[in-house]
Amino acid sequence: xxxxxxxxxxxxxxxxxxxxxxxxxxxxxxxxxxxxxxxxxxxxxxxxxxxxxxxxxxxxxxxxxxxxxxxxxxxxxxxxxxxxxxxxxxxxxxxxxxxxxxxxxxxxxxxxxxxxxxxxxxxxxxxxxxxxxxxxxxxxxxxxxxxxxxxxxxxxxxxxxxxxxxxxxxxxxxxxxxxxxxxxxxx
Amino acid sequence: xxxxxxxxxxxxxxxxxxxxxxxxxxxxxxxxxxxxxxxxxxxxxxxxxxxxxxxxxxxxxxxxxxxxxxxxxxxxxxxxxxxxxxxxxxxxxxxxxxxxxxxxxxxxxxxxxxxxxxxxxxxxxxxxxxxxxxxxxxxxxxxxxxxxxxxxxxxxxxxxxxxxxxxxxxxxxxxxxxxxxxxxxxxxxxxxxxxxxxxxxxxxxxxxxxxxxxxxxxxxxxxxxxxxxxxxxxxxxxxxxxx
Numbered sequence: 001x002x003x004x005x006x007x008x009x010x011x012x013x014x015x016x017x018x019x020x021x022x023x024x025x026x027x028x029x030x031x032x033x034x035x036x037x038x039x040x041x042x043x044x045x046x047x048x049x050x051x052x053x054x055x056x057x058x059x060x061x062x063x064x065x066x067x068x069x070x071x072x073x074x075x076x077x078x079x080x081x082x083x084x085x086x087x088x089x090x091x092x093x094x095x096x097x098x099x100x101x102x103x104x105x106x107x108x109x110x111x112x113x114x115x116x117x118x119x120x121x122x123x124x125x126x127x128x129x130x131x132x133x134x135x136x137x138x139x140x141x142x143x144x145x146x147x148x149x150x151x152x153x154x155x156x157x158x159x160x161x162x163x164x165x166x167x168x169x170x171x172x173x174x175x176x177x178x179x180x181x182x183x184x185x186x187x
Numbered sequence: 188x189x190x191x192x193x194x195x196x197x198x199x200x201x202x203x204x205x206x207x208x209x210x211x212x213x214x215x216x217x218x219x220x221x222x223x224x225x226x227x228x229x230x231x232x233x234x235x236x237x238x239x240x241x242x243x244x245x246x247x248x249x250x251x252x253x254x255x256x257x258x259x260x261x262x263x264x265x266x267x268x269x270x271x272x273x274x275x276x277x278x279x280x281x282x283x284x285x286x287x288x289x290x291x292x293x294x295x296x297x298x299x300x301x302x303x304x305x306x307x308x309x310x311x312x313x314x315x316x317x318x319x320x321x322x323x324x325x326x327x328x329x330x331x332x333x334x335x336x337x338x339x340x341x342x343x344x345x346x347x348x349x350x351x352x353x354x355x356x357x358x359x360x361x362x363x364x365x366x367x368x369x370x371x372x373x374x375x376x377x378x379x380x381x382x383x384x385x386x387x388x389x390x391x392x393x394x395x396x397x398x399x400x401x402x403x404x405x406x407x408x409x410x411x412x413x414x415x416x417x418x419x420x421x422x423x424x425x426x427x428x429x430x
Contacts, residue, residue: 116404116412119228122397123414130376149394156393163406164230 003035004043005077008070011053015065018044030144092118092155096162108166115159122152190257192353192385193219193242198251200237200408211237212248212408221352222383224376226396229405235389236357238405242387243276243355244268255353273302277346277354279375281361285330285341291317292326295345302349316348317341319382321374336367340374347378354378354386360395372398 003025010016010024022040026033044064047053052070055062066074092114099110129145200212212234219225227235240246241253244260253260255275260268285294295313300306317326320340322333330338339359346354356375360368372395378384379400388399396402403413 112404112406112412116402116414119393119396119402120414122393123399123402126397149397153393160230160391167230167406 002043003033003039004047005074007040007043007047008052008066008074008077011064011066012071012074015056015058015063017058017061017063021064028140030140030142032144032147093158096159100166104166104169108163111159111162111166115156115163118152118156118159122149122156125149125152189221190254191218191220192223192256193217193387194252194254194257195238195242196252196254198238198241198248198253200234200241200246201249210408212241214251215405215408215410217242217387217403217410219353219385219387221385222379223401224379224386224388224399226388226390226399226402227405228390228393228396228402231391233405234408235405237408239355239357239387239389242353243278244272270302273298274349275351275353277343277348277351279339279342279346279354279356279359281358285338285345287330290327290329291322291333291341294330294341295348298345299349304349312348313344316344319347319378320344321370334367335363336370339363339367339371343371343374343378347382347384352382352384354384356386357389358391359388360390360392365394368392368395 006025006029007021010021010028016024018041019037021044022035022037025035025040044053044055047064047070048055050069052067052073053064054067055064057063095114096107096110099107125145125148129142129149132141132145195215195217198212198215199210202209202211215234215238217225217227217238227238229235237246241248242255244253244255244263247261255271258271260271263271286297289297292310292313295316296306296309299309299312304312314326317324317340320343322337322340322344330341333341339362342359343354346356354375359375360371363371372388375386375388376398379386388395390396401414404411
């Protein structure tokens with residue numbers, strides 16, 4: 001997504017200065033998305049050009065307010081489903097699929113290595129979340145961290161499925177052997 | 188230096204023999220230090236629960252050694268084994284195994300009374316364990332009067348009551364919703380930090396494994412990988428085993 005609907009969402013609750021919008025956006029997204037202030041002003045200029053915001057001067061600073069057209073665009077964004085018109089092409093999926101194409105046996109090593117690394121990421125996020133909770137983390141920070149955990153869980157579940165299907169394939173083709181992986185051979 | 192809470196050294200577990208022999212575990216080693224939470228993950232049938240049974244002396248290994256607080260289970264008589272399990276090892280299962288005709292307090296007192304502790308002392312210990320498990324009273328209600336999450340807290344109190352310093356938990360979150368399950372794993376984590384309890388947590392949920400200091404992955408009865416240990420954790424390769 002772009003920051004455009006995010007700025008409109010913040011302006012829906014009242015007029016604001018450009019820098020306030022930058023800090024407000026970062027706080028609302030739990031620190032997950034840091035903005036460059038130039039990016040904020042460029043987007044505000046485009047919103048003004050499209051009639052979605054109007055500008056006045058307040059305390060010697062430009063202040064932005066949402067228009068009816070802006071509210072209409074924002075409402076359309078709330079209603080729209082996240083884009084799903086292209087197939088998922090993230091690096092993890094590509095890496096495992098290409099490893100299977102190259103050598104199904106060695107693909108188990110890739111799955112194992114990726115899963116361990118991703119679990120470590122999940123452990124680090126969990127520790128950060130626990131530390132924040134001890135410091136009285138607010139709801140937004142907690143939900144942002146939860147989102148990161150849930151996405152990593154999704155990837156891990158997929159890797160588990162990859163492992164199960166690869167083992168099933170191995171047992172079908174070589175029923176009496178243990179699939180010794182490169183990692184085990186190197187121990 | 189204190190002995191690790193648990194050392195599993197190159198264990199093999201076979202069931203059956205000849206053409207029907209099944210190898211549940213092959214050359215598995217695992218060391219868990221005091222206050223360490225280790226999660227064990229892997230697909231169904233990979234040997235997770237078998238490893239837990241061996242660690243708690245519920246079954247003997249076909250080869251290799253299991254040591255609890257430095258004591259090799261292989262050399263123990265049945266009476267010694269029972270005493271070691273009662274005094275040092277607590278179990279938490281997905282099925283809670285609470286006695287339905289005993290109150291929450293009596294369930295937690297049970298292992299202490301079986302060990303010969305006087306009722307008054309057992310009661311004090313059980314009350315401390317229930318409070319430590321975050322279960323609000325009154326505790327003179329029966330297990331069915333509590334929610335699933337609360338029942339699991341009773342089971343954890345029973346597993347950790349007294350001097351028990353090694354808890355073996357087999358899918359303890361299996362019957363709970365996500366929020367309650369997270370509270371249960373949070374409680375196990377707190378026990379590690381606060382009381383120095385060592386916990387081995389078998390789970391198939393990455394969410395709960397992420398609470399662990401270290402995650403060990405099993406496949407076809409072998410350890411195929413593990414996450415890097417945190418500072419508190421004990422490095423398997425650094426532990427010399429006295430036989």
